[in-house]
Amino acid sequence: MEYEVTIRYSSAIARAAARQFFFRFVHFRAIIGGSLLLLACAGLLALKSFWRQATVFGGIGIVLIVLCYLVGWLYISLSVERFRKLDVSVFTWRFTHHSIGTLSELGTQELSWKRVTEVWRFPQVWLIFFHRQGLGYSMLPTAALSRPVKQLIVTQVRAHGGKVS
Numbered sequence: 114m115e116y117e118v119t120i121r122y123s124s125a126i127a128r129a130a131a132r133q134f135f136f137r138f139v140h141f142r143a144i145i146g147g148s149l150l151l152l153a154c155a156g157l158l159a160l161k162s163f164w165r166q167a168t169v170f171g172g173i174g175i176v177l178i179v180l181c182y183l184v185g186w187l188y189i190s191l192s193v194e195r196f197r198k199l200d201v202s203v204f205t206w207r208f209t210h211h212s213i214g215t216l217s218e219l220g221t222q223e224l225s226w227k228r229v230t231e232v233w234r235f236p237q238v239w240l241i242f243f244h245r246q247g248l249g250y251s252m253l254p255t256a257a258l259s260r261p262v263k264q265l266i267v268t269q270v271r272a273h274g275g276k277v278s
Contacts, residue, residue, distance in 0.1 A: 114209070114210065114261070114265070115207065115208070115209045116207070116208045116209075116259075116261065116262045116265065117205055117206070117207050117208075118205070118206045118208070118253075118257050118258060118259075118262060119203065119204070119205045119206075119257075120203070120204055120205075120206065120253070120254060120257045121202055121203050122196070122202045122203070122204065122252070122254075123202070124193050124196060124197060126237075126238060126252060126254050127192060127193050127196035127197075127252070128189060128192075128193050129235075129237045129238050130192075130238045130240060130250070130252040131188060131189040131192035131193065132185075132189055133233070133235045133237075133238060133240065134233075134240060134250060135185045135188050135189060136185070137233060139181065139185070146174075146177055147173075147174040147175065147176075147177035147178035147181070148174065148178070149174070150170045150171070150173050150174030150177065151170070151171055151174040151175070153167075153170045153174075154167045154168075154170040154171035154174060155167075157170065200218070201217050201218045201219055203217065204216070204217045205217070206253065207223070208262055208265050208266065208269075210265070210269065211225065211226070212224060212225055212226065213226060213228075213229060213241075213266075213269075215251075224243065225273075226269040226270060226272070226273040226275070227273045227274070228243050229241055229242070229243060229269075229270050229273065229275045230242050230243060230244060230245050230275050230276070231270075231275055231276040231277070231278070232266060232267070232270050232275065232276070232277045232278070233250075233278055234255075234277065234278065235255075236255065237254065237255060237256075238252050238253065238254050238255060239252070239253040239255060239258070239263075239266070240252055240253075241253060241266075253266075
C-alpha cells in the first residue's frame with residue numbers, strides 16, 4: 114500500500130513538537146535533581162543544626178529548576194522562530210512498505226525505512242528521527258494521520274530495527 118498525506122504545518126505544531134522533544138530529552142532530570150536538593154534542604158532544616166548546608170542545597174535546587182525552565186523556553190522559542198523562517202509550510206508525505214518520503218517546494222526526499230532510527234509518539238505530534246543521537250527530527254501531526262498510516266509507520270520502523278515509543 115502507498116499512502117500520501119499532505120500537511121500544512123503551523124507554529125502551534127512546531128511549538129508542540131519542540132516542547133515534547135525538550136521535555137522527553139531532558140527527562141525532567143534537572144527538575145527532579147532540583148526537587149531532590151530542595152527536599153534535602155528541608156531535611157537539613159528539620160535537623161536545625163545544618164541551616165548553612167540547607168541554604169546552599171536550596172539555592173542550588175532553585176537554580177537548577179529555573180535554569181531547566183529557562184533553557185526549555187529558549188529552545189522552544191528558537192525552534193518556532195526557525196520554523197517561521199521557512200518559506201514552505203505545506204509538505205506531502207509518502208509512506209510505502211519500502212520507503213518514507215517528502216515532497217515540497219524545497220524538493221523531494223525519499224529514504225528507506227532503515228534510516229528511521231526512532232519514532233516518539235505523543236498525542237498531538239509524532240517525532241521521527243533519522244539519526245541515532247537524536248540531533249534532528251521530522252514532525253508529523255497526529256490529526257493528519259489515519260489509523261492505517263500510523264500502523265504502517267510503527268510496523269515498518271520496528272521491522273527495520275528502529276524504536277517506537
